[in-house]
Amino acid sequence: xxxxxxxxxxxxxxxxxxxxxxxxxxxxxxxxxxxxxxxxxxxxxxxxxxxxxxxxxxxxxxxxxxxxxxxxxxxxxxxxxxxxxxxxxxxxxxxxxxxxxxxxxxxxxxxxxxxxxxxxxxxxxxxxxxxxxxxxxxxxxxxxxxxxxxxxxxxxxxxxxxxxxxxxxxxxx
Numbered sequence: 001x002x003x004x005x006x007x008x009x010x011x012x013x014x015x016x017x018x019x020x021x022x023x024x025x026x027x028x029x030x031x032x033x034x035x036x037x038x039x040x041x042x043x044x045x046x047x048x049x050x051x052x053x054x055x056x057x058x059x060x061x062x063x064x065x066x067x068x069x070x071x072x073x074x075x076x077x078x079x080x081x082x083x084x085x086x087x088x089x090x091x092x093x094x095x096x097x098x099x100x101x102x103x104x105x106x107x108x109x110x111x112x113x114x115x116x117x118x119x120x121x122x123x124x125x126x127x128x129x130x131x132x133x134x135x136x137x138x139x140x141x142x143x144x145x146x147x148x149x150x151x152x153x154x155x156x157x158x159x160x161x162x163x164x165x166x167x168x169x170x171x172x173x
Contacts, residue, residue, distance in 0.1 A: 010035060014042075015049035019056070087133065093118050093126040 002010075010031070017027050024046055031042035092098040099115040100122075106112070118126075 011045050011048045011052065014045045015052040015056075018046070018049050018053050083133065087130060090126040090130050094123050094130075096123075 014027055014031065017030065022030075024043075027046055028039055028042040031037055031045055032039060035042075037045075089098065096117045099117060102114045102116060103111050104114055
């Protein structure tokens with residue numbers, strides 16, 4: 001008769017077989033030849049081993065979920081940090097704090113460095129980028145190729161006289 005420690009080792013080995021993808025019939029054949037036990041005993045080893053394998057899988061799944069959560073949190077933090085850094089740079093352009101450096105070479109061959117405030121077009125581009133990032137713009141309406149939608153703008157007028165003027169302009173060739 002085998003002792004508890006030997007049986008536990010056998011069950012651990014059978015659990016390893018299950019984790020490696022062996023079928024129950026293969027495990028029964030291995031147990032009956034290696035340990036000289038009956039098929040029923042080998043089936044009991046498999047039953048105990050399944051519990052061990054399930055516990056290990058639950059532990060592995062818990063570890064995977066923890067790691068997945070940490071990775072997602074790190075990625076979200078990095079994304080937010082990079083967005084905030086970009087927005088801070090754009091705001092410094094808008095406020096004129098960020099100066100551009102320009103090298104100018106004179107007629108005497110001397111080069112000098114001039115720091116300039118951002119140009120108006122650079123400021124407008126920065127404002128545009130911030131508004132886009134914040135979602136302040138509506139998505140443009142995309143027309144289908146064979147669309148029959150009216151492409152003329154809608155004009156709102158305050159009185160009849162303005163309406164007649166607009167109609168006259170619209171009807172010009």
